[in-house]
Amino acid sequence: MNDKQYILDYLGYLKELSRKIGVRVDFGNLVKSKSRNKNKNLENAFFYFDKNLDIGDYTINQKTDRKLYWYLRQKLIEINNSNQAIFLGIGLLKYVIKENGSYTNKAFGPIFIVNLDIEEDKEGKSISIYFENSYIYKL
Amino acid sequence: MKTHIYINYDLFNNLSENLEDNENSIQLEKAVDFIKSLEEKLEETNNLLGLKTLAKEAILKIPEAFNIKIEQDITIENENVEEIFDKKESVYLDRNYFFCQ
Numbered sequence: 584m585n586d587k588q589y590i591l592d593y594l595g596y597l598k599e600l601s602r603k604i605g606v607r608v609d610f611g612n613l614v615k616s617k618s619r620n621k622n623k624n625l626e627n628a629f630f631y632f633d634k635n636l637d638i639g640d641y642t643i644n645q646k647t648d649r650k651l652y653w654y655l656r657q658k659l660i661e662i663n664n665s666n667q668a669i670f671l672g673i674g675l676l677k678y679v680i681k682e683n684g685s686y687t688n689k690a691f692g693p694i695f696i697v698n699l700d701i702e703e704d705k706e707g708k709s710i711s712i713y714f715e716n717s718y719i720y721k722l
Numbered sequence: 723m724k725t726h727i728y729i730n731y732d733l734f735n736n737l738s739e740n741l742e743d744n745e746n747s748i749q750l751e752k753a754v755d756f757i758k759s760l761e762e763k764l765e766e767t768n769n770l771l772g773l774k775t776l777a778k779e780a781i782l783k784i785p786e787a788f789n790i791k792i793e794q795d796i797t798i799e800n801e802n803v804e805e806i807f808d809k810k811e812s813v814y815l816d817r818n819y820f821f822c823q
Contacts, residue, residue, distance in 0.1 A: 590750040594738055597731050597757065610807070630820040635771035651820075658822045669822050673770070674777035675815035676733065677806055678790060686810045689790075690736035694777035695764070698726040 610675070610691045630654045632671065643710045655710050659703060671697040727773070729760060737788045749789050756780075756787035774818060781814045 630651060645652045658669050672693030679686050700713040738753050760780055767773050784790070806815050 590747060590754050593754045594735075594741070594750075597735055597738070628821055632818050632820055633774075635769055637769045654820065658820070662822060667822055669820060671770075672819050672821055673773045674781065675806065675817070675819070676781060676784070676812075677809065677814075678737065678812045679810060680791065689739070690733050692730050692733045694730060694733070694780055695773050696728045696730050697773075698728065 610677075627657075629672075641712045643712065645708050652710055655701060656703060656707075659701065659710075669699055669701050671699055673697065727764065729757070729764060734788075737784065737790060740790075741788065752787050752789075756783060770818060774816070778814075778816055 632651065643652050643655060655669065662668060673695035674693055676690060676692065676694060677688060678690040680689050681687075701710060702713070703710050734753075734757060741750055741753055760776070763776055764773075767776055806813055
């Protein structure tokens with residue numbers, strides 16, 4: 584097998600990984616599918632979270648982390664009985680090219696994606712995010 | 723319970739789209755080395771700040787690794803995500819965020 588074939592096989596492996604992981608994040612589609620009230624939808628779509636958490640548990644308290652608590656609570660309701668999930672995106676790259684006078688998003692998404700286990704407590708006063716027993720997904 | 727941390731392979735697939743037709747195997751090798759190196763570094767990272775720093779380091783190496791043409795340098799910005807969606811240029815937002823998909 585020559586070098587080029589080896590490398591092409593590796594790129595094929597990446598595509599296979601994307602398919603198996605089943606997490607295909609392209610924010611370009613988010614705009615296309617919700618263009619009618621774009622700003623409102625985007626406002627509700629993301630919640631910035633720049634705290635530095637070590638791998639472990641994190642509890643979001645209704646009183647002390649009010650905005651994040653209500654954002655996650657709303658998202659938990661939205662994804663109930665659907666195949667959606669809540670993620671934490673790390674960084675956001677938008678790569679745009681100009682072709683024949685128009686602009687095309689060639690890539691638009693986070694560099695890393697953290698797939699979270701999130702659970703609301705029975706009394707509805709806090710939400711737990713589980714980072715415990717974390718491992719890096721690698722096939 | 724397990725928390726999965728992934729490289730966004732889909733993003734890198736899109737960036738490497740043009741490389742498959744590239745006759746220059748050195749360029750292909752650069753892209754592969756970049757992703758393998760990113761995988762190795764990701765395994766050593768154990769907090770969100772570490773992930774954020776690693777992502778920012780990766781951004782600075784992406785143009786060379788993927789031979790992508792950028793009209794302007796990727797700028798590191800902290801503005802609102804709404805503005806990022808409207809921009810007609812390549813940009814990087816250096817923040818972490820919850821989202822649903």
